[in-house]
Amino acid sequence: MVFRKFLLAVMTLALVSLAGFADAASYVVTAKDTSEVIVQKTGVPWSILKKSNPGLKKDSLSPGMTLVVPTAYRVKPGDTFYSLGRRWKISPSQLMAWNFISSPQQLVAGSILYIPPQGIKSDFFWPEPVIPQGPEGLLKMAQFPVRTGDFYSVCDGTVLYKGNYAGLGPVILIENEKKLVFAFGNFRQSEVKYGENVKKGQKLGTLSSQMGLIFFVSQEGKPLDPFQGGSW
Helix, strand or coil, X not given: CHHHHHHHHHHHHHHHHCCCCCCCEEEECCCCCCHHHHHHHHCCCHHHHHHHCCXXXXXXXXXXXXXXXXXXXXXXXXXXXXXXXXXXXXXXXXXXXXXXXXXXXXXXXXXXXXXXXXXXXXXXXXXXXXXXXXXXXXXXXXXXXXXXXXXXXXXXXXXXXXXXXXXXXXEEEEECCCCEEEEEECEEEECCCCCCEECCCCEEEEECCCXXXXXXXXXXXXXXXXXXXXXX
């Protein structure tokens, strides 16, 4: 028992020490493994393991199955999501979403971040090149700071609605092929029309100099956390 605890501690430390390498480790499921046992052995939360292994379910575990175990990184003083994103060639929003983090202020020295394995990186990005605050309210809205400039579509899709909405000002709704609806509000001017097909990264309009852009996501009327982009 003592040796087993020592071994688990060494394995966890080894995973944390892998910071600086984007390549993930692997774990082979044994006959006695459950999700709880695998979490204990790898030191990685089940929610992160599910992201690293698309389609993974607790009742689908079988002996001999190989699981991808993402690299763990211990945050150092001075680290930012921007600097860490550059290190692993992923966007700050992707890194935040992968770790279920909703605010840059949650990055604390000594905490552990998990790095998306190569080939499983989310391609989600924000409509502005800054990270918003949130999620807020029943709609789980992301609120961007007031700034001038443009905002962009986060997906390929069709303009489902364009107009004014009470409390949100001018609004654009874009629906993608997965029936996810992306909402953009509180902007100065739009450059798309109702029914228009838009491409990911296409300019949608210009920002207001008085109000920060509002962004939220829903599916079949159910609000989704925009900070979990790429995991819906």
